Amino acid sequence: MQKLTSLPIKTALIYLTFSLLWILGSDWLVFSLPKEFHPFLQTSKGWFFILITSLLLYVLLKQSCLTASNLETELNDATIRLTQSITDKQALFDSLPISVWEEDFSDAKKYIDKSICKGTDLRSWLDQHPDEVAFIASKVKILSIGGSTLSMFRAESKDDLLANLSNIFSLESMAAFKEELITFYSGEYYFKTEAPLKRLDGSSFMTSTSISMVPGHEKNWGRVLVTIEDITERTDAQNAVDGFFDQEMNIHVIASTDGTILRANQGFKSLLGYEPEELAGQSFLTLIHPDDLDITLAEMEKLSAGEKTFNFENRYRNKQGNYRSLTWAAIAPHGSNIIYAVASDITERKKAETDLRRAASVYKSTSEGILITDLDGTIKEVNQAFCNITGYTESEVKGKNASLLSSGRHDEAFYQTIWKSLQTSQAWQGEIWNRKKSGVVYPEFLTINAVINNSGDITDYVGVFSDVSNLKQTEDQLNHLTTHDPLTGLINRTLFIEHLEHALQRAKRSNKLVAVFLIDIDNFKNINDSLGFPSGDTLLQGLSGRLRSALREEDTIARISGDEFAVIIEGLSYSKESSQMADNLLQHIKEPFYIEENKIQVTASIGISLYPHDADNSEVLTRNADSALIQAKESGRNNFQFYTESLTSAAFEHLFIESALRSALEQNEFHLVYQPQINLETNQLIGMETLLRWQHPDIGLIPPSKFIPIAERAGLINDIGTWVLESACTQGKAWLDKGYDIGRIAVNVAGPQITQRNLQAVVSSILQKTEFPTHHLEIEVTESFVMKQTEEAIELLRGLQNTGIEIAIDDFGTGYSSLSYLKKLPIDKLKIDQSFISGIVDNSDDSAITDAIISLGYALSLTTIAEGVETQEQADALKVKGCQQAQGYLYSRPLSAEQLEHTFLETQHLNKT
Numbered sequence: 001m002q003k004l005t006s007l008p009i010k011t012a013l014i015y016l017t018f019s020l021l022w023i024l025g026s027d028w029l030v031f032s033l034p035k036e037f038h039p040f041l042q043t044s045k046g047w048f049f050i051l052i053t054s055l056l057l058y059v060l061l062k063q064s065c066l067t068a069s070n071l072e073t074e075l076n077d078a079t080i081r082l083t084q085s086i087t088d089k090q091a092l093f094d095s096l097p098i099s100v101w102e103e104d105f106s107d108a109k110k111y112i113d114k115s116i117c118k119g120t121d122l123r124s125w126l127d128q129h130p131d132e133v134a135f136i137a138s139k140v141k142i143l144s145i146g147g148s149t150l151s152m153f154r155a156e157s158k159d160d161l162l163a164n165l166s167n168i169f170s171l172e173s174m175a176a177f178k179e180e181l182i183t184f185y186s187g188e189y190y191f192k193t194e195a196p197l198k199r200l201d202g203s204s205f206m207t208s209t210s211i212s213m214v215p216g217h218e219k220n221w222g223r224v225l226v227t228i229e230d231i232t233e234r235t236d237a238q239n240a241v242d243g244f245f246d247q248e249m250n251i252h253v254i255a256s257t258d259g260t261i262l263r264a265n266q267g268f269k270s271l272l273g274y275e276p277e278e279l280a281g282q283s284f285l286t287l288i289h290p291d292d293l294d295i296t297l298a299e300m301e302k303l304s305a306g307e308k309t310f311n312f313e314n315r316y317r318n319k320q321g322n323y324r325s326l327t328w329a330a331i332a333p334h335g336s337n338i339i340y341a342v343a344s345d346i347t348e349r350k351k352a353e354t355d356l357r358r359a360a361s362v363y364k365s366t367s368e369g370i371l372i373t374d375l376d377g378t379i380k381e382v383n384q385a386f387c388n389i390t391g392y393t394e395s396e397v398k399g400k401n402a403s404l405l406s407s408g409r410h411d412e413a414f415y416q417t418i419w420k421s422l423q424t425s426q427a428w429q430g431e432i433w434n435r436k437k438s439g440v441v442y443p444e445f446l447t448i449n450a451v452i453n454n455s456g457d458i459t460d461y462v463g464v465f466s467d468v469s470n471l472k473q474t475e476d477q478l479n480h481l482t483t484h485d486p487l488t489g490l491i492n493r494t495l496f497i498e499h500l501e502h503a504l505q506r507a508k509r510s511n512k513l514v515a516v517f518l519i520d521i522d523n524f525k526n527i528n529d530s531l532g533f534p535s536g537d538t539l540l541q542g543l544s545g546r547l548r549s550a551l552r553e554e555d556t557i558a559r560i561s562g563d564e565f566a567v568i569i570e571g572l573s574y575s576k577e578s579s580q581m582a583d584n585l586l587q588h589i590k591e592p593f594y595i596e597e598n599k600i601q602v603t604a605s606i607g608i609s610l611y612p613h614d615a616d617n618s619e620v621l622t623r624n625a626d627s628a629l630i631q632a633k634e635s636g637r638n639n640f641q642f643y644t645e646s647l648t649s650a651a652f653e654h655l656f657i658e659s660a661l662r663s664a665l666e667q668n669e670f671h672l673v674y675q676p677q678i679n680l681e682t683n684q685l686i687g688m689e690t691l692l693r694w695q696h697p698d699i700g701l702i703p704p705s706k707f708i709p710i711a712e713r714a715g716l717i718n719d720i721g722t723w724v725l726e727s728a729c730t731q732g733k734a735w736l737d738k739g740y741d742i743g744r745i746a747v748n749v750a751g752p753q754i755t756q757r758n759l760q761a762v763v764s765s766i767l768q769k770t771e772f773p774t775h776h777l778e779i780e781v782t783e784s785f786v787m788k789q790t791e792e793a794i795e796l797l798r799g800l801q802n803t804g805i806e807i808a809i810d811d812f813g814t815g816y817s818s819l820s821y822l823k824k825l826p827i828d829k830l831k832i833d834q835s836f837i838s839g840i841v842d843n844s845d846d847s848a849i850t851d852a853i854i855s856l857g858y859a860l861s862l863t864t865i866a867e868g869v870e871t872q873e874q875a876d877a878l879k880v881k882g883c884q885q886a887q888g889y890l891y892s893r894p895l896s897a898e899q900l901e902h903t904f905l906e907t908q909h910l911n912k913t
Helices: 002-031 035-095 106-115 122-128 132-138 149-153 158-163 171-185 232-245 267-272 290-304 347-360 384-390 412-425 469-483 493-510 524-531 533-550 575-590 618-634 645-664 704-713 717-737 751-755 759-770 791-802 844-859 872-881 897-912
Strands: 098-104 141-147 190-198 204-213 224-230 251-256 261-264 309-317 323-331 338-345 369-373 379-382 427-435 441-452 458-467 513-521 556-561 564-572 593-595 598-600 604-611 640-642 670-679 685-696 700-702 744-748 777-782 806-812 829-832 863-866
Touching (some): 098 149, 122 171, 141 149, 141 158, 251 267, 290 323, 347 427, 369 384, 412 427, 412 441, 493 556, 493 564, 513 575, 513 618, 524 598, 533 556, 575 604, 604 618, 618 640, 645 685, 670 717, 670 897, 685 704, 685 717, 717 759, 717 897, 751 759, 751 777, 751 791, 791 806, 829 844, 844 863, 844 872
Parallel strands (some): 604 640, 685 744, 806 829, 829 863
Antiparallel strands (some): 190 204, 204 224, 251 261, 251 338, 323 338, 441 458, 513 564, 556 564
């Protein structure tokens, strides 16, 4: 461009110079010739000047055109190079691993200024209006984006990114935006944070974001520069480092060079008993044995000087006050004033070394084999125990390399590890397989220590070993015991769960079904009670063998509790196959056993859950099978049931009721009602049965049939039963004080109350407290329970009877009663179950059973009372059969104390007076 500008000046100067030279030269030539030639020469000179100047102008103008053309070409080339340079720089900028945004926050600031009152704290206002954060964010304008923004957020274009802008922000990023607003509003112009963002494909990544106001726009937030860096890899790496740091195998610590602990890992807890949190801020020097403090301080000086510490040993006090030997490796990066250290507990190894030094003086008499080798492994000396264990004589091995004992079971890398340990720490300890002279391969526990002279040089190695064949065999037996049932030899619950996990993994790959059976032997307790535990154990052994033989080779069977077995059935294509196998197991179980000349037949209940229909993990599958097992028991036993969703619902209902029961007594949610009992001859009130009701504040009345079994299993029935007994006696005493003839008040006592064995003391205490006479109290127990009880429980009932309390058997006829056993029971009354009363008029079986119970009562001098009498025909039939008492809806539904008093007690009292 400079050439093009100077061209006219250059041309003018050349033309001016030529003109001056021509005028002066031509005039001198004219005046030097005669005058007659002057006109002609003057004319010729003019034409010649015109010709010469024309040629000169032509040459100059042509040169100037060429120069201009060249300059234009150079200018175009320069423009192309400049454009390419700009393009390359933009490409370089776009390839940077950061995202750059230029944003306008001015509308956001105006909205905030308009929305909050002057002097109001922005944080408080945003806390009160959390939805405003997102709305303010929507007012931020994107002026431009650059860097690697599109690739970072996996957007196809800027328009694509801006159209989906709201999708990239997570809850954490919006929280960071809130802090950003608060920072800017407080007068600061720079903010940095780390928060996860989302890409347009939905994936999340961790970012480090820096936000700063562009100078000149701070007051109105008009231009804000945002840079976003993807730090996912760095975050993951940090998490990995933290995970390694926090592992418990070794002690890891970060401390300042003065000994203050900045961070400690869980190794302090597992090895020394300290929680990492209680050590933070303390000096680790306070934990060091006083005798090791000086050498530790000296080692810290080396670290401060830039040296590394490796295999430095000292003793640390654990939380119990004992000292443990540790070996340390540590480094203190130059200029950081920080120590990074890791330690292992070598207490046991140190003890072994001490024992080795002691044994060196008496090694010939020890029972452990000892050999001494030089640095190349050549055997220099052995003791007699070495010869006894290996079978070699001393002369046979002296001068030979120790490798002659090698079993061939270990590779070269194993021996290299031993030698490396000997070279670095002068010791090695572990289990190794060696070969005796006879060729027998055996395991030995070997400790090798270096012998160091006064100069600190290693001169020899001493190996001490013992044959641990018996120990290994014992370990194998112990391992078997921890995973197998000692009685049956079957795997136990722990190994069963492990097998089930593997079965589920295989099923996922093969798309097959897996069935879990839980098998419970019905009424197994009766076997132990009648024949004794040895016979019960023999039966379990026989059952385990029978179950094993009924299953396929690939099926798994375990004994998981006393009389409960578990089975895994793999490779099923249809659920029907599992039902066939369950039925087959039931048939095998029912076949008789012959134990000590006794023929024993048992049945079982089986609960079944299926993968993947019922659950996809071992824990839930087992729990569901247990729910199905409960259903099988409730369905009459000797059957199998599959798990269903209704069982799960029932389980949740069970949990809810159990939880609510625990506070029902405290919240006064229980109350009593009373059902009158009538003399069939006189139609007069002779007593009443106390019935418990639970009025839950949220779900209303919960029937006893639902909550009583749960209370028994949860161990709550004793407290509830005590409350019922005390409340009934208190009410009975109040009626007696009014002069009413109440007869007897019958109170149901649950089985667990009797098995607690303190029932007599509880009843006696309540009667004394309420002053209720014993002859007005009746205790009811169920037939099914009382028939299973020991002599001790029966004696407890007899003790109650001796105090004047009447004992009644409830639900009589529904259980299995032995007449010889029944006559020994301390009972006064039989309550005929209502299931027989409902059909007494038109069902011959029910009528016959009722006749039998009434006749039994007369034979044993017991009172009989019928439950559930609803019609006069039923009452008349009972009266004809000789039944003395009845209760049911014919006479009255259960009534509150006030209703019973007004309906029966007052009327009967007035009639008597």
